[in-house]
Amino acid sequence: MADHVSGKWLQRAGLAQRTGCNLETIRYYERIGMMPDPPRTASGYRIYDDSHVARLRFILRARELGFAIEQIRGLLDLVDCGAQTCAEVKERTERHLADVRAKIADLRRIEKVLASTAALCSGDEVPECPVLDALAS
Amino acid sequence: MADHVSGKWLQRAGLAQRTGCNLETIRYYERIGMMPDPPRTASGYRIYDDSHVARLRFILRARELGFAIEQIRGLLDLVDCGAQTCAEVKERTERHLADVRAKIADLRRIEKVLASTAALCSGDEVPECPVLDALAS
DNA sequence: CTACAGTCTGTAGCAACTACAGGCTCAAGA
DNA sequence: TCTTGAGCCTGTAGTTGCTACAGACTGTAG
Numbered sequence: 001m002a003d004h005v006s007g008k009w010l011q012r013a014g015l016a017q018r019t020g021c022n023l024e025t026i027r028y029y030e031r032i033g034m035m036p037d038p039p040r041t042a043s044g045y046r047i048y049d050d051s052h053v054a055r056l057r058f059i060l061r062a063r064e065l066g067f068a069i070e071q072i073r074g075l076l077d078l079v080d081c082g083a084q085t086c087a088e089v090k091e092r093t094e095r096h097l098a099d100v101r102a103k104i105a106d107l108r109r110i111e112k113v114l115a116s117t118a119a120l121c122s123g124d125e126v127p128e129c130p131v132l133d134a135l136a137s
Numbered sequence: 138m139a140d141h142v143s144g145k146w147l148q149r150a151g152l153a154q155r156t157g158c159n160l161e162t163i164r165y166y167e168r169i170g171m172m173p174d175p176p177r178t179a180s181g182y183r184i185y186d187d188s189h190v191a192r193l194r195f196i197l198r199a200r201e202l203g204f205a206i207e208q209i210r211g212l213l214d215l216v217d218c219g220a221q222t223c224a225e226v227k228e229r230t231e232r233h234l235a236d237v238r239a240k241i242a243d244l245r246r247i248e249k250v251l252a253s254t255a256a257l258c259s260g261d262e263v264p265e266c267p268v269l270d271a272l273a274s
Numbered sequence: 275c276t277a278c279a280g281t282c283t284g285t286a287g288c289a290a291c292t293a294c295a296g297g298c299t300c301a302a303g304a
Numbered sequence: 305t306c307t308t309g310a311g312c313c314t315g316t317a318g319t320t321g322c323t324a325c326a327g328a329c330t331g332t333a334g
Contacts, residue, residue: 013280027282027283028322041330044282044330045280045281045331046281057273061271064247069322075272085263085266086262087262089258090266093255093268104244107237110201118230118234123224125222127219130223132226135199136191136195159292165292181299181313182312182313205290
């Protein structure tokens with residue numbers, strides 16, 4: 001049980017540290033089947049290797065780019081089957097990109113309303129407020 | 138029990154219809170204390186009037202502008218106490234605006250990465266894909 | 275030999291809803 | 305008058321993506 005110190009394999013904390021992933025999130029990904037059930041030591045401790053590091057990094061990068069868990073699962077399924085094609089992945093990426101752009105558009109609309117309404121505020125210690133008026137109207 | 142038809146007061150579905158709010162969401166807002174517990178008919182049906190319509194619209198508008206429930210609760214608390222000042226509301230609005238702008242910045246970073254990576258894709262029926270490479274790297 | 279850090283499991287909580295199931299009530303048509 | 309069906313009631317579970325705990329066990333260092 002000292003090989004995880006010598007670096008031959010990793011325990012959960014090691015995987016977390018190598019990937020920047022939260023400790024509990026690893027277990028969560030295993031539970032929902034994004035990460036495989038890892039082999040165990042005789043006493044039940046999880047054993048990870050570089051393949052786990054790579055897969056978890058893939059998931060985390062995709063999450064950083066805003067892909068939903070189910071979308072990432074889809075990508076991983078493709079790759080796991082060796083069935084991925086650049087055409088398919090590109091299409092999925094562009095669909096996701098469209099979602100991202102829609103969210104940006106939503107937020108920019110919100111930003112405009114907030115900024116223009118707040119700009120009407122006197123900022124004085126008075127009860128009347130254009131922001132409240134806008135919300136109540 | 139016919140006054141809600143004549144328009145003197147509203148039942149839950151009427152309030153939902155007047156505000157565009159989902160039926161169940163009304164009950165949810167009552168449960169978490171954003172909306173007051175409404176008076177009831179003898180048989181337990183909720184009774185709403187214009188004050189409920191106004192308050193619910195306030196909440197829904199604020200939600201549309203991305204305010205979190207707790208922020209809205211804060212604004213409503215101010216107003217309910219008559220303690221609101223334009224200065225205070227402006228400050229809260231600008232804090233929220235900063236959050237919105239941060240989210241936009243995040244999404245734009247994501248958008249750039251997605252767009253530039255997808256642009257590298259051949260889109261062909263080949264297994265190699267720049268998007269997958271970027272995620273795996 | 276004993277601390278104590280690390281791991282294990284199951285479960286509960288977060289935001290902000292949404293959607294049932296199973297039981298009442300009310301108004302309208304036969 | 306009776307019945308049908310829509311609408312209301314309550315409690316609870318599901319959603320997404322984690323995060324955090326409690327209580328038990330294990331492994332290592334002093």
